[in-house]
Each structure stands twice: as structure tokens, then as C-alpha cells.
Amino acid sequence: MAIFEWEEVKIDVDEDGFMEEPDQWNERVALALASTEGVAELSEEHWHLVNYLRDYYQKFGIAPMIRKLCKETGFPLKKVYELFPSGPAKGACKVAGLAKPTGCV
Amino acid sequence: MSETLKQEELVQIDYKPPGTGWMDTKPDIRKGKINWGAVQKSVEYLDLPNPRKWSPTDDDWQLPKDWKKIILEGMRERIEKFRTFQVFMDICVRCGACADKCHFFIGSGDPKNMPVLRAELLRAVYRKEFTLAGKLMGKMAGARDLTEDVLKEWFFYFFQCTECRRCSVFCPYGIDTAEITMMGRELLSLVGLEIDWITTPAANCFRTGNHLGIQPHGFQDSVDFAVDDLEDIIGIKVEAPVNKKGAEILFVVPSADYFGDPHYFGFLGYLALFHEIGLDYTFSSYASEGGNFGLFHSNQMMKRLNSKIYMEAKRLGVKWVLGGECGHMWRVINQYMDTMNGPADFLEVPKSPITGTVFENARSTKMVHITEFTADLIKNGKLKLDKSRNDQWRITFHDSCNPARAMGILEEPRYIINSVANNFFEMPENCIKEQTFCCGGGAGLGTEENMEMRLRGGLPRANAVKYVHDKHGVNVLTCMCAIDKAVLPTLIDYWVSGVQIGSVHELVGNALVIKGEKERTLDMRSDPLPGKEETEDV
Numbered sequence: 001m002a003i004f005e006w007e008e009v010k011i012d013v014d015e016d017g018f019m020e021e022p023d024q025w026n027e028r029v030a031l032a033l034a035s036t037e038g039v040a041e042l043s044e045e046h047w048h049l050v051n052y053l054r055d056y057y058q059k060f061g062i063a064p065m066i067r068k069l070c071k072e073t074g075f076p077l078k079k080v081y082e083l084f085p086s087g088p089a090k091g092a093c094k095v096a097g098l099a100k101p102t103g104c105v
Numbered sequence: 106m107s108e109t110l111k112q113e114e115l116v117q118i119d120y121k122p123p124g125t126g127w128m129d130t131k132p133d134i135r136k137g138k139i140n141w142g143a144v145q146k147s148v149e150y151l152d153l154p155n156p157r158k159w160s161p162t163d164d165d166w167q168l169p170k171d172w173k174k175i176i177l178e179g180m181r182e183r184i185e186k187f188r189t190f191q192v193f194m195d196i197c198v199r200c201g202a203c204a205d206k207c208h209f210f211i212g213s214g215d216p217k218n219m220p221v222l223r224a225e226l227l228r229a230v231y232r233k234e235f236t237l238a239g240k241l242m243g244k245m246a247g248a249r250d251l252t253e254d255v256l257k258e259w260f261f262y263f264f265q266c267t268e269c270r271r272c273s274v275f276c277p278y279g280i281d282t283a284e285i286t287m288m289g290r291e292l293l294s295l296v297g298l299e300i301d302w303i304t305t306p307a308a309n310c311f312r313t314g315n316h317l318g319i320q321p322h323g324f325q326d327s328v329d330f331a332v333d334d335l336e337d338i339i340g341i342k343v344e345a346p347v348n349k350k351g352a353e354i355l356f357v358v359p360s361a362d363y364f365g366d367p368h369y370f371g372f373l374g375y376l377a378l379f380h381e382i383g384l385d386y387t388f389s390s391y392a393s394e395g396g397n398f399g400l401f402h403s404n405q406m407m408k409r410l411n412s413k414i415y416m417e418a419k420r421l422g423v424k425w426v427l428g429g430e431c432g433h434m435w436r437v438i439n440q441y442m443d444t445m446n447g448p449a450d451f452l453e454v455p456k457s458p459i460t461g462t463v464f465e466n467a468r469s470t471k472m473v474h475i476t477e478f479t480a481d482l483i484k485n486g487k488l489k490l491d492k493s494r495n496d497q498w499r500i501t502f503h504d505s506c507n508p509a510r511a512m513g514i515l516e517e518p519r520y521i522i523n524s525v526a527n528n529f530f531e532m533p534e535n536c537i538k539e540q541t542f543c544c545g546g547g548a549g550l551g552t553e554e555n556m557e558m559r560l561r562g563g564l565p566r567a568n569a570v571k572y573v574h575d576k577h578g579v580n581v582l583t584c585m586c587a588i589d590k591a592v593l594p595t596l597i598d599y600w601v602s603g604v605q606i607g608s609v610h611e612l613v614g615n616a617l618v619i620k621g622e623k624e625r626t627l628d629m630r631s632d633p634l635p636g637k638e639e640t641e642d643v
Contacts, residue, residue: 014144061320062317062320062323065363065364065365066366067330071330090553102306102316103306103315103361104316104359104360104368104396104590105591
């Protein structure tokens with residue numbers, strides 16, 4: 001519903017700041033989206049999580065279940081919240097360019 | 106968003122009606138009290154009217170030019186088609202018995218959240234257009250012109266009703282207020298006034314079989330993961346068949362059960378239980394959703410989405426269908442499925458292969474609720490249960506609106522909980538069982554942008570949880586609905602701290618003594634069991 005601009009990045013986002021076109025994601029976009037989540041820099045651990053999400057998304061078209069994310073990245077949920085304060089779905093998935101999950105979640 | 110709302114401000118609820126008459130008082134349309142409009146892509150996918158980019162916070166909602174004609178024609182059609190609609194429009198005497206029964210009214214003080222007045226939004230237009238008195242006497246007869254402002258008011262308030270039907274319990278005429286909201290929402294959809302939290306899950310459900318948009322290989326991946334996870338806990342790799350033709354039973358769960366926390370812990374409980382009793386069952390990667398957001402959209406959508414359960418039952422050649430811990434799914438199944446997509450004569454009357462019990466109540470739908478099934482196993486002494494494995498919990502139970510009020514499942518979950526755990530405490534009488542209070546986020550309203558209304562509407566439920574938390578030290582609120590499990594963590598965290606949300610079958614999974622299991626040290630959450638904290642190595 002809106003256009004989000006950050007440095008040279010210009011992308012369409014929905015009301016909650018999620019990407020409208022996840023295919024346009026790249027690492028600069030991740031940095032741009034991270035800035036909206038109060039994450040100024042993406043550390044190696046941030047990238048570990050974001051890359052895992054991207055990889056899963058490429059294979060399955062959605063985000064993994066939270067339990068799986070924690071187990072396979074080796075980050076307990078608490079750690080995920082430390083990295084992305086709004087949590088796995090609203091924070092990490094947003095930065096990884098995934099769509100917002102809807103339904104009974 | 107809940108962090109920015111202050112408790113002390115939210116509890117300042119003013120029950121005094123505004124000075125202006127109800128017809129002249131405009132709604133306060135803003136973030137916190139609304140849900141975003143449906144995204145264009147999903148509206149187009151479902152071939153619904155007026156796809157466009159829009160937001161309820163815009164002044165111009167980009168309605169079609171002939172919107173008024175479309176709505177009135179839609180009303181006429183539905184009055185002719187649904188006898189209940191006309192009866193519910195005519196019969197209300199405005200006695201007010203329902204007025205203070207709605208959680209949204211209790212939590213907001215907004216008179217238009219009294220079910221009687223919410224319904225009056227539709228009734229006033231009905232009188233104006235379809236009754237002689239209304240046509241002749243207008244406002245004096247309680248009639249009102251349908252204007253764009255009135256339509257916006259419909260949108261605002263019909264998406265501030267969770268279709269929980271608590272008000273209906275108290276109506277001396279038995280008016281089903283949820284069906285009034287359903288009609289309101291159907292009419293709104295005719296001109297493209299949809300909310301995304303309903304339309305996108307419905308579109309996903311068509312595309313992949315579930316609200317979340319999980320594709321078959323993703324479904325299989327989640328099931329495989331759960332099987333591995335359970336193996337870490339019980340030491341046994343269980344079978345969890347997907348699309349197995351010729352299985353005796355098709356098992357249908359809400360998709361959040363294999364996606365979200367805390368739903369997932371109950372999913373592990375199902376897998377453990379079915380393994381222990383050797384049930385011949387299968388999941389379907391297409392009927393991979395028990396929920397039916399069509400119920401929150403329109404009767405046509407509900408019917409379309411519901412049909413795949415029977416279609417898959419037929420394709421897989423099962424005898425009957427078992428359903429998991431889902432809420433509104435049971436309203437669809439118990440009250441609409443048989444007439445919409447039945448009779449399912451190709452299925453058999455459900456009979457437990459373990460106990461031989463015939464589920465007479467499901468003779469027509471051929472679909473049994475998991476707590477009926479499990480309660481029957483326990484009653485017949487088929488399970489070995491170690492209650493002490495739930496001693497970490499002091500438990501209360503939230504009756505999910507639809508299983509309680511639309512199905513009368515009141516005793517089964519309590520019987521199960523008391524059989525698998527030692528510490529169970531009821532919330533006060535007038536807010537459990539058929540009088541249960543809604544979670545505040547059902548019927549598609551569990552969104553982030555609707556947070557203020559969710560917290561307000563959930564206040565009565567949270568207040569009762571606080572009561573048992575303070576009095577009995579309750580630390581887990583169990584329930585059996587995926588929407589509950591999605592929205593209650595935020596709600597309960599906000600109003601009461603120190604209470605987790607759990608599933609009935611999570612507790613079953615903890616207590617169940619499984620033949621050949623390893624020494625159990627972990628519960629379904631992979632947290633240490635009581636007395637096993639020392640040996641835990643996490």
C-alpha cells in the first residue's frame with residue numbers, strides 16, 4: 001500500500017511494512033527493512049537467520065514453523081528476539097522479505 | 106502494538122452513551138480498531154467483486170458506482186433465500202437481554218457493540234426498504250436510509266463481532282446474532298469491503314489447501330519435523346501417514362497446529378496418542394486445514410472451502426473423519442456441512458476401532474471431535490496415564506466459543522484434563538461452558554492492526570484468568586481452538602502475566618505412557634518434566 005525508500009532502495013510494502021513483491025529482495029533490501037525494525041546493522045548471526053529463512057522460502061514458498069527455525073539455526077527463541085526484537089514472524093521474516101503469515105497464527 | 110497501549114487507559118471504560126443519537130454518531134475509524142482491507146491479489150484470486158488497493162482509513166473507499174443498488178438487491182435475495190434472516194430481522198423486540206453480554210461492549214462501552222444495536226444497523230435499513238411502516242414513517246419507525254456513512258458503519262461494527270454467539274445464549278427468541286453478522290459481511294463483500302485476514306487465508310486455502318499457503322511438500326516437511334521432534338522426546342519414531350489411500354480414518358487439523366506455537370505441542374500429542382493406540386489414519390495434504398475462514402466471509406465461500414474435506418475423504422477411501430483442536434471448524438461441521446456438502450453416504454457412521462464405541466451424534470456428518478474420541482479411549486481404560494507428568498502445570502480451561510456453543514462439547518475436555526493432570530481449576534461459572542467469553546480475536550479479527558479492540562474484547566476472558574491465577578496459582582490456560590492459541594498469548598500476557606497457553610492434547614501427550622518409550626525427561630515443549638530438571642541438558 002506504500003512505497004518504502006531507504007538510501008537507494010525503493011520497494012512496495014504493505015501497511016505493516018512487509019514486502020509486496022518478495023522476489024525483489026536482495027541484501028540491500030534486507031538492510032533497508034532492518035532499519036524499520038530497530039536493527040541498525042546486520043551481524044553474522046542476523047544473516048545466518050535471514051539466509052535460513054530465504055532458503056526455506058525458496059523451497060517451500062512460506063516461512064518455516066518457528067520450532068523448526070529455532071532447531072535448525074541453533075538459536076533458541078529468546079535469541080531470535082534478541083536479534084529481531086519484534087520476533088521471528090514480524091521481525092526476521094520481514095527483513096528476509098517474506099510475506100506476512102495470515103490465519104490462526 | 107500492545108506495548109504502546111496503556112492498561113490504565115484501556116480500563117477507563119465509559120458506559121454512558123454519547124450525547125448524540127445513535128443514527129447521528131459516527132464511528133471512530135482508526136488503526137487499533139479496524140482490520141486492513143483485503144489485498145487486491147487475493148480478491149482477484151477468489152474472483153470476488155471490486156478488487157483494488159484500498160484502506161479503511163482512506164476517506165474514499167472506492168465503491169462501485171451502483172453500490173447501493175448492489176447491496177439492496179443482495180439483501181432482497183438473502184431475505185428470500187434465508188428464512189432465518191427475515192425472522193431475525195423481524196422478531197427482535199429490543200428487550201436488551203443481549204446488551205451487556207458482548208465482550209466487545211464490556212471492554213469498549215461503545216453502545217453499537219451491544220448486539221441489539223449492532224444488528225439494528227442492518228435492521229434499520231431493512232425496515233426502510235422492506236417494511237411498509239419503515240417506508241411510510243421513516244425514522245419514526247426506526248428506519249434509516251442506506252448511505253455511504255451507514256455502509257462504513259456496517260464495515261466497522263460487523264468486523265467488531267467475533268460471531269462467538271454468547272449474546273444468543275441470552276436472547277429469549279434465540280436470535281443467532283452471528284448469522285446477522287454473517288449476512289452483514291456477505292453484503293459488504295458484494296461491493297468489495299473485505300478484510301485481508303479473512304480473504305487471503307481463504308485464497309490460500311483454495312490454492313494449497315490451508316490458510317497459511319503451505320504446499321504439499323511443505324506440509325510433509327512439517328510432519329517429518331514433528332515426527333523427529335517427538336522422537337527426541339519419547340525415543341520412538343512414530344508413523345504419521347500423509348495421503349495414505351485406504352486408511353480407516355482421515356484426520357483433519359487446523360494448519361496452525363503444524364506451524365505455530367503453542368499449537369504445535371498439541372500436534373505432537375496427537376501423534377503420540379495415535380501411535381500408542383495403533384490408529385490406522387492419514388493426514389491429507391489438501392484437506393490440510395480444519396479451519397474455514399469462509400464462515401467469516403459468506404455462505405458460498407464456506408461451502409466451497411468445506412467441500413474439500415469430503416472430497417479428500419472420498420479420494421482416500423477412508424471410513425470416517427476425525428477432527429483436531431479447531432474452533433470454528435466445528436460450527437461449520439456441526440451446523441452447516443451436512444446440508445451444504447452432504448449427505449456423505451459414501452462414509453460409514455464413525456466407530457472407534459479401539460473401543461467399538463459408535464459416535465451416534467456424528468451419524469450424519471461422519472466427523473468426530475478429537476476430545477470425544479480421546480475421552481472415549483480414557484473412559485474405556487485404553488490409555489495408561491501418568492498424571493504427575495503434568496505437575497508443572499496448574500491448569501484452567503477456556504471453552505472455545507464454537508465447540509462449546511455450537512457443538513456442546515463441554516464435559517469431554519474437562520474429563521480428559523482431569524484424567525491426565527492433577528491440578529485443574531475452573532474459572533467462575535458465568536464465563537465458562539456455554540457462557541464462555543471469547544478470546545477477542547475470532548472470526549478473522551486476530552490482527553495486529555486491530556490490537557486495541559482485541560485487548561478490549563478479550564478483557565472479560567483475561568479477567569477471569571487473572572482470578573484463577575491469583576486465587577489458585579494457575580499457570581496454564583488450555584484451550585482447543587487454533588485462533589485461541591494464536592491470540593490468547595498476546596492477550597493474557599497483556600492483562601495477566603505468568604500464564605502460558607496450552608492444548609488439551611499437549612497435556613495428553615505429556616501424561617501418556619507409551620509402550621517402549623525411553624525414560625521420559627522432557628514434556629511436549631521439550632522442557633524438563635517435573636523432577637527431571639537435573640538430568641536435562643538444554
